[in-house]
Amino acid sequence: MFVTMANSVAEKDFLICCGSSKFAGEMVKLAPFLTLSQAIEASRNIWWNKVDVPGWLEAFASHPRIGDTESIKKPDSWSKSEQSAAIETANDSILQELADWNQRYEEKFGFRFLICASGKSSMEILKSLQARFSSRPIEELQVAAEEQQKITEIRLGKMFGEAYVDYCLAGLAPVSQRLNQFLGHLGAAATVNESSTSALGHSIVPTQVSSTRPPITTHVLDVSRGRPGEGISVLLELWKGTSKAGNSNEWTMIGSSVTDSDGRCGPLMAPSNSVAPGRYKLTFDTGKYFQTSSGSEDSASQYFYPYVSVVFEIKPYQVSQHFHVPVLLSPFSYTTYRGS
Structure with a gap:
């Protein structure tokens, strides 16, 4: 049971979840x-508000390098299971590329x-590594700290014998807020275009990092006409499962919009750097679109x-990724895929 295990947790146990000695000490206090959610909320507060940058670096250094098959073979290492998908999908060429890019x-x-490697293939990780290489040092430090917190929450779930659940990654503070927090750790003013030098010795330009687009977007292309699908109503919903009353099909509306002259849908949700995990549904009113575009309200055969x-x-x-889900449409078929 959770309470029994919680009472017996020592600092070394929390140190396995996050390699920062400051973090482990504060968690023990x-x-x-009583619940996993309590432990997770405490871990977030400690990681973002009490652990300084040297503590972050201490935690980063406790992880084996991604793709280093020898380092993850230690008996007490959780990294082996966390990197299992990456190792299983890697060949010698990819492992060498990972080593070089590391x-x-x-x-x-x-x-x-x-990176929180759970469930990620070696190619996904390699692409993330290559993409993040172009980041500014101050921004990359922020991203690495976010990834560490994800790993910490997964390991807390394992330690207390509970399945990793959706709220482990939900409710994180906005990115810009966390960026300002660790700018404070570095002693830098969080002002755009004000140069500073980080504790790592890098020249940095502090900036407010915030998303400019919703995490879920879409567009429609009418391939039968070779043009954007303009004026199509779109509805975004989230699956909530079975209600307490036993009712099923509990889809909850998140937002709606209409595609513009480029076939792009307006915002279906607020701009954000993260999205709640779960099943989502995009519904396109294609019947009305074809009726309108054909110039006839009685066009069932069209x-x-x-x-x-x-x-x-x-x-x-x-949850920190962007999801673009386009539709290629014709009167008698459609295709969808995950875009970029």
Whole structure:
């Protein structure tokens, strides 16, 4: 049971969850935790408000390099299971690329590349590493700290014997807020275009990092006409499961909009750097579109699908990613895919 295990947790146990000695010490002060959610909320507060940058670097250094098959073989290492998908999908060529890019990354940023690897293939990780290499040092430090917190929450769930659940990655403070927090750790003013030097010795330009687009977007292309699908109503919903009353099909509306002259849908949700995990549904009013575009309200023979619904799932380890889900449409068929 959770309470029994919580009472017996020592500093070394929390140190396995997060390699910062400051973090582990502060968690022990607050233990025991009656629920996993209590432990996670405490971990977030400690990580973002009490652990300084040297503590972050200490935690980063406790992880084996991604793709280093020898380092993850230690008996007490959880990294082996966390990197299992990456190792299983890697060949010698990809492992060598990971090693090369890890070295380049560490030479540039001064700390180890960190990513929540659970469920990610070796190619996904390599692409993330290459993409993040172009980041500013201050921004990359922020991203690495976010990834460490994700790993910490997964390991807290394992330690207390509870399945990793959706709220482990939900409710994180806005990115810009956390960026300002660790700018404070560095002693830098969080002012745009004000140059500073980080504790890592890098020249940095503090900036407010915030998303300019919703995490879920879409567009429609009418391939039968070779033009954007303009004026199509779009509805975004989230699956809530079975209600207490036993009712099923509990889809909750998040937002709606209409595609513009470029076929792009207006915002279906507020701009954000993260999204709640779960099953989502995009519904396109294709029947009305074909009726309008054909110039006839009685045009049932001109199309087959009155609505197109696309259901997709965002997993807990994907909450910081962007999801663009386009539809290629014709009167008698449609295609969808995950775009960029």
